[in-house]
Amino acid sequence: MRYLAWKIGFYVIALWAALTLNFFIPRWMPGDPVDILIAKLAQHGPVAPATRRSIEALLGTDSSQPLWQQYAQYLHNLATGNLGVSVTFFPSSVGQIIAQTLPWTIGLIGLATVISFVLGIGLGTAAGWKRGSWIDNLIPVTTMLQSVPYFWLALILLFVLGSTFSLFPLNGGYDVYGTTPGWNSGFIGSVAYYGALPALTIVLSSVGGWMLGMRNMMVSTLSEDYMVTAEAKGLRPLRIMRRYASRNAVLPSISGFAISLGFVVAGSIVTEAVFSYPGIGSALLQAVTSNDYALMQGIFLIITVSVLAANLLVDLLYTVIDPRTRARA
Amino acid sequence: MATTTTSSSAPAGSAAAPRARRARRGLPVARTPKLVTGVVIGALIVLLAVVGPFVVQDPSRVSDVGLAGPSGAHWLGTTQTGQDVLAQLAYATRGSLTVGAIVGVVALALSAFFGIVGAYAGGWLDEGFSLFTNVVLVIPGLPLVIVISSYVPNKSIWLVALVLSLTSWAGSARVLRGWTLSLRNRDYVAASRVAGEKRWRILLVEILPNLVPLLASQMVFAVIFAILGEAGLSFLGLGASGSFTWGTMLYFAQNGLALRLGAWWWFIPPGLLLALFGAALSLINFSIDEVVNPKLRQQTRGARKGWRMTRQQLARAEEETR
Amino acid sequence: MSAPSQTRGPVAVGAHPVLTVEGLSIDYLVDPVVHAVQDVSLTLRRGEVLGLAGESGCGKSTLAYGIVRLLKPPASITAGRAVFHSRAGTEIDWGTLGREELRATRWDKISMVFQGAMNSLNPVTTIREQLEDVFLTHRPEMGKRERRDRCGDLLERVGVDRNRLKAFPHELSGGMRQRVMIAMALALEPQVMIMDEPTTALDVVVQREILREITRLRDELGFAVVFITHDLPLLLEISDRIAVMRGGRIVETGAAGDLYRDPQHEYTRRLLASFPSLTGERGGFVRGDVDERLLEQDAVRTDAGAGPAPRAATPPPAGEEAP
Numbered sequence: 001m002r003y004l005a006w007k008i009g010f011y012v013i014a015l016w017a018a019l020t021l022n023f024f025i026p027r028w029m030p031g032d033p034v035d036i037l038i039a040k041l042a043q044h045g046p047v048a049p050a051t052r053r054s055i056e057a058l059l060g061t062d063s064s065q066p067l068w069q070q071y072a073q074y075l076h077n078l079a080t081g082n083l084g085v086s087v088t089f090f091p092s093s094v095g096q097i098i099a100q101t102l103p104w105t106i107g108l109i110g111l112a113t114v115i116s117f118v119l120g121i122g123l124g125t126a127a128g129w130k131r132g133s134w135i136d137n138l139i140p141v142t143t144m145l146q147s148v149p150y151f152w153l154a155l156i157l158l159f160v161l162g163s164t165f166s167l168f169p170l171n172g173g174y175d176v177y178g179t180t181p182g183w184n185s186g187f188i189g190s191v192a193y194y195g196a197l198p199a200l201t202i203v204l205s206s207v208g209g210w211m212l213g214m215r216n217m218m219v220s221t222l223s224e225d226y227m228v229t230a231e232a233k234g235l236r237p238l239r240i241m242r243r244y245a246s247r248n249a250v251l252p253s254i255s256g257f258a259i260s261l262g263f264v265v266a267g268s269i270v271t272e273a274v275f276s277y278p279g280i281g282s283a284l285l286q287a288v289t290s291n292d293y294a295l296m297q298g299i300f301l302i303i304t305v306s307v308l309a310a311n312l313l314v315d316l317l318y319t320v321i322d323p324r325t326r327a328r329a
Numbered sequence: 330m331a332t333t334t335t336s337s338s339a340p341a342g343s344a345a346a347p348r349a350r351r352a353r354r355g356l357p358v359a360r361t362p363k364l365v366t367g368v369v370i371g372a373l374i375v376l377l378a379v380v381g382p383f384v385v386q387d388p389s390r391v392s393d394v395g396l397a398g399p400s401g402a403h404w405l406g407t408t409q410t411g412q413d414v415l416a417q418l419a420y421a422t423r424g425s426l427t428v429g430a431i432v433g434v435v436a437l438a439l440s441a442f443f444g445i446v447g448a449y450a451g452g453w454l455d456e457g458f459s460l461f462t463n464v465v466l467v468i469p470g471l472p473l474v475i476v477i478s479s480y481v482p483n484k485s486i487w488l489v490a491l492v493l494s495l496t497s498w499a500g501s502a503r504v505l506r507g508w509t510l511s512l513r514n515r516d517y518v519a520a521s522r523v524a525g526e527k528r529w530r531i532l533l534v535e536i537l538p539n540l541v542p543l544l545a546s547q548m549v550f551a552v553i554f555a556i557l558g559e560a561g562l563s564f565l566g567l568g569a570s571g572s573f574t575w576g577t578m579l580y581f582a583q584n585g586l587a588l589r590l591g592a593w594w595w596f597i598p599p600g601l602l603l604a605l606f607g608a609a610l611s612l613i614n615f616s617i618d619e620v621v622n623p624k625l626r627q628q629t630r631g632a633r634k635g636w637r638m639t640r641q642q643l644a645r646a647e648e649e650t651r
Numbered sequence: 652m653s654a655p656s657q658t659r660g661p662v663a664v665g666a667h668p669v670l671t672v673e674g675l676s677i678d679y680l681v682d683p684v685v686h687a688v689q690d691v692s693l694t695l696r697r698g699e700v701l702g703l704a705g706e707s708g709c710g711k712s713t714l715a716y717g718i719v720r721l722l723k724p725p726a727s728i729t730a731g732r733a734v735f736h737s738r739a740g741t742e743i744d745w746g747t748l749g750r751e752e753l754r755a756t757r758w759d760k761i762s763m764v765f766q767g768a769m770n771s772l773n774p775v776t777t778i779r780e781q782l783e784d785v786f787l788t789h790r791p792e793m794g795k796r797e798r799r800d801r802c803g804d805l806l807e808r809v810g811v812d813r814n815r816l817k818a819f820p821h822e823l824s825g826g827m828r829q830r831v832m833i834a835m836a837l838a839l840e841p842q843v844m845i846m847d848e849p850t851t852a853l854d855v856v857v858q859r860e861i862l863r864e865i866t867r868l869r870d871e872l873g874f875a876v877v878f879i880t881h882d883l884p885l886l887l888e889i890s891d892r893i894a895v896m897r898g899g900r901i902v903e904t905g906a907a908g909d910l911y912r913d914p915q916h917e918y919t920r921r922l923l924a925s926f927p928s929l930t931g932e933r934g935g936f937v938r939g940d941v942d943e944r945l946l947e948q949d950a951v952r953t954d955a956g957a958g959p960a961p962r963a964a965t966p967p968p969a970g971e972e973a974p
Contacts, residue, residue, distance in 0.1 A: 014464045021468070025476060147553065147607025149560045152579065152600035159588050216618070225770035232721055232765075233835070234757030235788050243784070247775050259466065259500060266471030270561050284472065285565060288479040296479065300472050307469045322775060323819045 003319065011312050018304040022297050023074050083301070084294030086287070094298035097283055102302065105279035108195050109268040112202035117257060119203065120210025124253075125246045127211065128218020139215065142208030150267055154201040154274040161197060168197040198275045202267060206260075213256060217249035224248070251322055258314035261307050361619075367612030374606050378426045381419025388416035388573060396585070396592050406594035409585040417578055418598050424486060424574035425556050425603070431490035432497065432555030437548045439498035444505030445540065449513060449532050459506060466499035471558070478567040486569045493558050501547040508543055512536050546617040549610050560603060575599040668736055669875050670695040670718070670761070670843050675731035677710075677717045680724075687713040687726070689899040695843065695875050700866075702886030702907070703879045704922070705896035711879045714896070715845050719761055720745055720753060735760055738842070759789055762836040764829075764846040771832060772820035778831055779816035782806075785838045805834040809864055826857035830864065837868065845877045850885075862889055884926050887911050895919050 038052060077083070083094035127135040145153070161168050181187055221227065222245060230244045269281035276282065280299055287295035319325045392411030399406045405414035447458030474492050478484065512518065513536070521531045556575070562568040563576025570577060578599040582588075587596040670693075677688040687710045695701050703711045716722050718733040728746065735743040737760070748756060765771040773781055782802040786793050793801070803813040809830040820828060829849060836844050846865070850858040866889055869876060878890060886893050887907050894904040895918065903916040914920045 010460070010463065011467075013460070014467045017464045018468050021473075025480070143611055144604065144608045147611055148604040149557055149564075149575075149579075149600055149607075151561060151564050152603065155583070155588055155596075156600075225765065226773045228721060229763075229765055229771045229832075230773070232719065232757060232763045233785055233788070234754045234759065235784055236754065239784065239788065243776060243780075244773050248773070251775075262467070262469040263471075265469045266558075266561070269471060269475070270565065273565055284475065288475060288567065291479070296476055300476050303469055303472045308467055311467055324774060324821050 003325070004316075007312065007315055011308050014308055015305065018308070019075070019078065019301070020071075022301055022304075023071055078301070083298035086292055086295040094295050097295060098280065098298060098302050101278060101280045101283045104277065105268055105272070105281060106306075107191075108198055108277065108279065109202065109264055109271070112199040113206070113261075113264050115199070116203040116206045117210055117253075120207040121214045121246075121250060121253060123207070124211040124214025125218055125241065125249070128215040128222070128249065129241050129245065131219070139208075139212060142211055144208075145204055146206070146208040148205065150201070150205050151270045151274050153205055154198070154271060157197060157201055157204075158274065168193070195277075198271050198277055201274075202271060206267075209260075210253060213253050214246075214249060217252055218245060221245050221249040247321075251318075254314065254318055254321065258311045258318075261310045261314075265303055265307055361616060363612045364616035367609045367616070370605055370609035371613065374422060374602060374609070375426065377419060377602075378423040382423055385416035385419045386413045388412060388420050396587075396590060396595075398592075399594055405598055406592070408581065408595055409587075409592075414595050414598065417573055418602070420573035421575050421578045421599060422602060424569075424572050425559065425576070426606075428486055428490045428493070428559045428569075428574060429552040429556045431487065432494045432558075433548050433552040435491070435494035436498040436501065436551040436555070437544065439494065440501035440505055440547065440551075441544065443498070444502035445509045445532070445536075448506040448509035449528075449536065451513075455506075458502075462499050462502045462506070465496075466503060470496035471561070474558070474562060475565070475567055478562065483571065484569050486572050486574070489559055489562065489569045490555070493555050493562075497551060497554050497558070501551060504547060505540065505543065508540060509536060512539055542617050542620045546614050549614045549617070553607050553610050556603065557607065575603045667697055668694045669697045670733065670735055670877075672714075672718060672733045673731050675714065675717060675733060676729045677713055677722065677726060678729050679726050687899055688717060690731070691896075691899075691901050692731075693894060693901065693904070695877060697842070698869070698873045698875055699892065700869065700876045700878060700890045702883075702890035702893040703877060703896060704881065704883045704886050704893055706881055706922075709896045710899040711896050712847055715763070715847055715877065715879055718745065719757065719763065719845070720748075721763075735843070755789070758785060758836075758841065759839045760841055761843040761845060762839065762841040764832050764836045764844060764849050766829075766848050766852055772828060774820055777817055777819055778806075778823075782816075782831075782835055782838060785835065789839055801838075805838055806831070808837070808868070809834045810860075825853050826861065829853060829857075829861055833861075833864065833868070837872070840872065841874060843875045843877065845879070847879045848881075849878075851880065851882070858885075865889070883922055895922065 081095060083098070086092055086094050086097055123135060123138065127139060158168075227240070227244060230240045235244075268279065269284060271277065272279045272281035273285055280303065284296065284299045284303075286292070287299065389412060392407070394403070394407050394411040396409045397403065397407045397411075403413045403415065405418060407413060408417070443458050443462050447455045447462075474496055477492055478489075481488065518531060518535050521535055522528075526534075559568060559574060560576035560579065563570070563574055563580050564583065566580060568574065568576050568580070570580070576599075579596070582592070582596045582599070585592075585595070587593075672691060672693040675688060675691045676686070679685040679687055691714055693701070703714070705711050713722070713726065717726075717728055720728075722728070732744050732746045735745065737743065743756065743760070745753070772778075779799070779802055782805060783798055786798045786801065799816075802816060806815060807813055811827055811830050811834070815823065815827070815831075820831075823831065832849070849865075850861050853861065862885070865876070868874075878886060880886060883893075883895075887910070890907045892904065892906050893910050894901050895910075895916065896902065897918050903910070903914065903919045905915070910919065911923070914923060
């Protein structure tokens with residue numbers, strides 16, 4: 001139990017660090033965000049002082065207040081769920097935008113990552129167990145795929161399967177014209193169809209890593225003493241593979257999964273850029289191009305919190321799977 | 330994006346110094362086809378980066394040719410503004426490799442400092458460094474980079490490299506810490522301490538040499554990550570837009586609708602080179618992995634060739650045990 | 652080192668052999684080839700405790716693994732066979748068994764006890780699971796309740812409390828882990844148990860207890876034991892017969908008492924003499940293949956007037972040791 005408390009404490013600290021970072025970055029960067037925005041608006045016409053003040057209020061960068069007071073105000077805003085108002089999607093609040101786009105990202109990226117993990121571990125187990133089988137030949141291929149820049153692969157797949165062979169749609173999350181959002185089969189089918197290509201790209205480019213890691217761990221595990229015991233006991237090979245070999249070999253991959261969640265998020269941003277998928281990554285990019293700092297910070301916050309939460313979950317899962325960690329508390 | 334392989338697992342309990350198996354001229358890494366392929370491909374690309382810009386045309390020179398395919402005058406065709414793609418490719422290779430090199434060194438230095446020094450010192454320093462590392466690790470990198478990048482519109486390659494280094498050292502640091510902790514408890518270190526050797530000397534002479542293969546492997550990871558990261562950033566338009574890198578080439582290609590217009594000569598080479606370089610580095614990393622994790626060594630095909638068993642005997646043995 | 656105790660139980664060592672090894676040779680097919688076991692022949696009688704003694708690297712573990720065909724490449728059995736004789740009179744040549752038959756026969760007829768204090772138990776599953784999967788595989792007709800009871804009985808039989816079933820290996824001490832390994836080996840009531848250095852990693856007190864358990868169980872259940880260790884005095888205490896191995900060959904076999912009182916082979920004598928005793932003279936030490944005393948015997952004396960020294964009884968095989 002102490003272990004649990006310590007873990008949660010760590011994540012609280014990490015969260016605090018992320019929040020503080022989020023607060024300070026705009027203040028460290030060259031240029032006043034308000035000025036930049038005003039400059040942008042000024043391109044369309046003169047800007048009144050009142051506008052400036054309202055923008056300041058909007059962005060929460062009231063330079064007349066001392067820093068610590070701004071910080072306190074910032075934390076208070078966060079606690080009450082007030083992430084500000086988006087400039088790009090004015091007058092929607094940041095919270096609304098996030099609520100609209102987050103499910104798409106979690107759905108697509110989350111699902112694709114899990115599929116890739118499961119597939120990779122499964123293939124890696126088989127490859128490590130039966131050395132020299134045909135599965136081993138997959139490894140150099142999948143590893144090559146891993147070194148391919150993610151978006152490049154995405155674009156090529158898009159080109160081949162979307163343009164040349166018109167098998168999949170080129171962009172979007174669902175068919176905006178043909179279906180209506182809601183729990184109907186048309187919509188769900190459309191979502192699946194539009195999500196297939198992005199998901200395929202994610203799976204193709206990350207399955208190699210899991211597979212290789214698992215295979216190496218399997219090979220390593222197979223030389224352990226308890227494997228000899230298992231064999232001497234005359235247990236069936238399948239049982240040995242599942243309960244003795246892979247149960248032990250998968251452990252580093254699970255902790256690696258937690259670490260990779262950060263990369264998953266990174267990959268999602270690029271994916272959504274390439275496929276124009278209506279997720280949170282797209283929103284972030286739009287925010288960046290239009291200097292919508294409130295939205296940017298809000299999204300960064302949400303992404304960070306999600307990654308932290310996912311990491312915490314995986315850590316907890318790990319204690320269930322590896323009984324030795326419970327003892328270390 | 331790249332995920333971690335065995336290097337991040339718990340260190341194997343066997344002997345510290347890797348036994349040179351089929352190694353020649355004191356190389357600790359066995360000369361396998363994998364390693365040779367990786368080194369050759371990598372070296373060729375580095376050659377392109379170093380020598381290329383001296384022998385190609387001016388990459389920024391526009392011409393009236395417009396978007397044209399490969400020809401005698403332009404071996405890899407031209408961009409939509411008539412710029413020579415091959416020339417751009419050479420400069421881009423140099424740019425990307427520069428980013429990779431900078432990040433490799435800086436990230437390695439940071440991770441070595443926070444990973445090794447902390448773990449070796451122990452006590453509060455170790456706890457503090459470890460906490461810091463974990464916090465940095467858990468905060469998602471690319472969004473942070475994007476946010477930082479968005480505030481600075483015109484970036485140089487150095488700035489991009491710096492930002493990438495700051496967000497990528499943490500994973501490496503954690504791995505190094507794990508290994509240092511395990512090495513610190515080995516008998517020969519204890520023996521040195523009893524013999525009265527100074528602590529910094531022990532670190533330098535006993536521990537560091539055993540970490541070299543791991544450091545090399547982590548550095549290779551860092552370079553791969555940096556190049557891919559820079560490419561992604563540039564593709565999103567947030568990179569060093571004034572310079573030539575593989576990423577910026579792809580960005581301009583995308584903006585110039587290269588894909589839709591079927592201008593494969595503009596679009597494919599940068600990505601291909603990226604993939605090849607990444608693959609080459611990965612291959613090198615596998616070979617290093619086999620040094621770091623000796624159990625892998627014995628089961629590789631190379632090791633098995635050292636056995637004097639006929640194929641039938643081997644097949645029969647495999648049959649029996651699986 | 653005291654004389655072997657004569658107070659072993661009234662178990663009649665059967666006249667019929669339960670396991671015969673005939674001319675077994677095992678090589679490690681590396682470069683250069685290592686002859687780990689050379690032309691070894693042994694007979695194990697029903698209910699007998701056969702000790703297999705020898706220094707590190709003499710091939711005793713390789714021999715044991717070879718008998719039950721647990722060897723991995725590059726090890727390979729190049730000659731000979733191991734035959735198991737069941738009570739019903741049938742013979743099972745372990746070399747001829749197919750993969751599935753081998754798997755089914757393992758543990759049922761011959762089980763093994765490894766160094767449990769090390770990594771021989773699966774670290775991520777409970778003790779109960781590891782005991783149960785033997786039954787699940789070899790006695791599928793057993794019901795769940797019956798299985799669980801049997802596992803508890805097994806643990807209690809080796810002196811471990813029943814509620815340790817839900818523990819994980821890392822939660823047990825070395826001695827307890829060793830007892831669990833023994834319990835596991837007993838599960839199917841095999842006729843032969845091969846024990847490979849079962850007490851080496853334990854302290855002497857626990858060692859004594861474990862040995863007492865083994866002897867007691869053997870007296871109760873009547874299985875034969877092949878006890879492999881480098882600790883010869885230990886074998887003198889518990890074995891009926893002892894075989895001494897060196898450099899892949901059996902150099903001497905005999906009843907424990909006979910071996911102690913009147914060792915035939917030079918190496919056996921050295922081995923006996925090398926264990927320090929509480930009383931009496933200091934013995935010599937036998938170190939690996941290159942024994943100072945033996946070398947001395949081979950050397951030519953240079954003192955004037957003295958001839959060449961008498962040669963050793965059997966020169967050691969040169970340079971070949973199992974890895």
